[in-house]
Amino acid sequence: MRDITVLFFSYAADRMNGRSRRYAVADGTTVETLFNEKLAPVLGDAIGQFRFSVNAAWADPSRVLADGDEVAVIPPVSGG
Numbered sequence: 001m002r003d004i005t006v007l008f009f010s011y012a013a014d015r016m017n018g019r020s021r022r023y024a025v026a027d028g029t030t031v032e033t034l035f036n037e038k039l040a041p042v043l044g045d046a047i048g049q050f051r052f053s054v055n056a057a058w059a060d061p062s063r064v065l066a067d068g069d070e071v072a073v074i075p076p077v078s079g080g
Helices: 011-015 031-043
Strands: 002-008 020-025 051-054 057-059 070-074
Touching: 002 011, 002 031, 011 031, 020 031, 031 051, 031 070
Parallel strands: 002 070
Antiparallel strands: 002 020, 051 057, 051 070
16 A cells, blocks of 8 residues: 555645545555545546646656655636
């Protein structure tokens, strides 16, 4: 098992009822697996709606997570 921290920004933090959560995930878990199994049921959006970073570097959904990783879930933003 791997222990990871997930950070949420913008409306994702509102939907997840907080700015961060810790999860225990199986060895070999990818960002995509984490999203589909733990986050999508609450966030209610498809994975393509979000960008991800792992340890402050942009990450593809196929990135395999390591113990202690910090994953950021970043929804689309707009501004003017």
